[in-house]
Amino acid sequence: MRTQSALARVNDTLTLLTERTPAYRELTERFGPLLRAVAQMADELADTMPKLPAPDPSRLAAGVSLLVDADLAPCGEALKRSAAALLPVLADALRLNGETADRIAAHFAASDNLVGLAQARIEGNAKRFENTSAELGVQPAATLLFLSETIFAPVLRAIISGLDKPLTDSDWDQAYCPVCGSSPSISYLSPKEVTGLDQLVGGGGKKYLHCSLCGQNWRYKRNACAACGNDENQSREVFTSDKTRFERVEACHKCGHYCLSIDLRECEPHPDLDAIQVGLIHLDIFARKSGLVPVTATLWNSAE
Numbered sequence: 001m002r003t004q005s006a007l008a009r010v011n012d013t014l015t016l017l018t019e020r021t022p023a024y025r026e027l028t029e030r031f032g033p034l035l036r037a038v039a040q041m042a043d044e045l046a047d048t049m050p051k052l053p054a055p056d057p058s059r060l061a062a063g064v065s066l067l068v069d070a071d072l073a074p075c076g077e078a079l080k081r082s083a084a085a086l087l088p089v090l091a092d093a094l095r096l097n098g099e100t101a102d103r104i105a106a107h108f109a110a111s112d113n114l115v116g117l118a119q120a121r122i123e124g125n126a127k128r129f130e131n132t133s134a135e136l137g138v139q140p141a142a143t144l145l146f147l148s149e150t151i152f153a154p155v156l157r158a159i160i161s162g163l164d165k166p167l168t169d170s171d172w173d174q175a176y177c178p179v180c181g182s183s184p185s186i187s188y189l190s191p192k193e194v195t196g197l198d199q200l201v202g203g204g205g206k207k208y209l210h211c212s213l214c215g216q217n218w219r220y221k222r223n224a225c226a227a228c229g230n231d232e233n234q235s236r237e238v239f240t241s242d243k244t245r246f247e248r249v250e251a252c253h254k255c256g257h258y259c260l261s262i263d264l265r266e267c268e269p270h271p272d273l274d275a276i277q278v279g280l281i282h283l284d285i286f287a288r289k290s291g292l293v294p295v296t297a298t299l300w301n302s303a304e
């Protein structure tokens with residue numbers, strides 16, 4: 001049951017961030033329209049997507065994400081709709097020049113091109129993005145990848161919302177997403193639960209990873225690195241700032257990666273897990289100064 005729309009959650013989180021840290025206003029004003037447009041498109045596409053077959057337990061047990069080898073052609077129209085709505089907002093946020101934006105819009109007006117790129121993204125086929133960037137004269141190639149991912153995100157989110165049985169608490173134990181195979185952008189500790197008739201509030205604190213592309217959440221080992229799975233205490237470290245101890249950096253000195261983490265037992269209302277990242281850049285800067293690399297590069301954590 002959906003209790004709050006994705007758009008309402010993003011709006012609430014952006015408001016909270018600017019109230020808490022006025023210095024973040026410039027960033028929320030630059031990226032807010034993009035976060036809102038993605039959430040609104042995900043809301044609009046929910047319940048309109050073709051249903052996926054039920055997940056095959058043996059494939060999941062073997063670590064094969066749900067959308068690997070899936071035919072995304074039935075999502076072609078939704079991808080086109082998402083591209084048409086998001087490209088103008090993306091062009092603004094990324095300050096693309098008009099000619100480049102026009103060439104990309106012409107390429108994305110054909111659903112075959114979008115379906116091909118979406119499948120390439122899920123298969124990890126970076127070559128296809130390099131070739132298309134060269135063909136369209138878009139530099140750097142990472143720009144086309146970011147544009148594409150932002151356009152795919154609401155479509156994939158809508159597909160997930162139609163799953164009969166969510167994969168959030170399945171037996172999946174990989175550090176990549178059970179739906180689309182992407183790495184996580186943030187992790188969280190689950191909120192306290194109201195239990196039984198006596199309405200006792202307690203528990204929670206289970207660790208989940210949040211997919212950087214499709215937004216799927218999945219359970220993960222509490223004491224393991226979200227990049228390499230390292231669970232040795234002596235090579236892992238957690239940093240917090242004194243004021244917001246529920247927002248943390250989980251660092252792994254074995255692989256040199258870090259992942260942001262938020263303890264949902266300590267924050268009410270719960271933030272949108274994508275929008276909140278724009279307000280955690282001070283933690284990214286701290287981690288990068290310590291020589292660590294994010295598990296997943298995003299527009300916000302890799303900006304100079």
Ligand SMILES: [Zn+2]
Nearest residue numbers: 177180211214
């Ligand atoms: Zn995913």
Ligand SMILES: [Zn+2]
Nearest residue numbers: 225228252255
């Ligand atoms: Zn690691």
